[in-house]
Amino acid sequence: MKQVIIGFTTDGPTDIRFLESIIQRTFEDIAFECDGDVMVLPLQYIEREPGSFIEMVQTCAYKAIIDYSIMVLCIHTDAEAANDHRAFEFKITPAFESVQQSEEDVCKNLVAVVPVRMTEAWLLADKDLLKAEIGTSKSDNDLKIHRAPETFADPKAAIEEAIRIARADLPARRRHQLPIAELYQPIGQKIQLEKLERLAAYQKFKEAVRQAYRKLNYLHEEHETAIR
Numbered sequence: 001m002k003q004v005i006i007g008f009t010t011d012g013p014t015d016i017r018f019l020e021s022i023i024q025r026t027f028e029d030i031a032f033e034c035d036g037d038v039m040v041l042p043l044q045y046i047e048r049e050p051g052s053f054i055e056m057v058q059t060c061a062y063k064a065i066i067d068y069s070i071m072v073l074c075i076h077t078d079a080e081a082a083n084d085h086r087a088f089e090f091k092i093t094p095a096f097e098s099v100q101q102s103e104e105d106v107c108k109n110l111v112a113v114v115p116v117r118m119t120e121a122w123l124l125a126d127k128d129l130l131k132a133e134i135g136t137s138k139s140d141n142d143l144k145i146h147r148a149p150e151t152f153a154d155p156k157a158a159i160e161e162a163i164r165i166a167r168a169d170l171p172a173r174r175r176h177q178l179p180i181a182e183l184y185q186p187i188g189q190k191i192q193l194e195k196l197e198r199l200a201a202y203q204k205f206k207e208a209v210r211q212a213y214r215k216l217n218y219l220h221e222e223h224e225t226a227i228r
Helices: 013-031 053-068 085-100 127-134 155-168 184-190 200-215 221-227
Strands: 002-004 006-009 038-040 072-076 110-113
Touching (some): 006 053, 013 072
């Protein structure tokens, strides 16, 4: 059986809790399109070191090979905008190009994970799940989360406000504040990938995963087309 060892790095610690499961399950999902059986081993997290974005990616790509024998390295950064154009133009593309040009022993099979605005927009992809984790039966309108996830200028603030609204009517003894940090891991583990596929940023990530499998020679055009 073929195996794939995947590494990932994220903007911050809360992103790890959400994205680890998303990345793992997406690679497992696309593995069914590959030629033969592919085992996706547990992800390896690579901690970032200080420096520019390009320097950080270079260092992670080096550590990926030297420390973990990683075959595919996922790099997360938030777009922090209404689209991912600037994130790719000024961060992802120059950083990935620098790794491709490196003469060192580095992982050159790179995958970008770039949520529009920020990772929290992906938490809003399944609002029923979000409400279940918050513990509320209030409507999307009541919670002010009725818009499309990628249209929120600050999705993290939107979720925090939804939590506040959801708990405002509870008896005082039950009205303790639910930290948003407690939502990342359970939602990351439970959210259906089909819900995320409604988001353009996730679709781009999923196609990048396919491209990573192609570079490993695990996925070929004919077989991919037949599966789809």
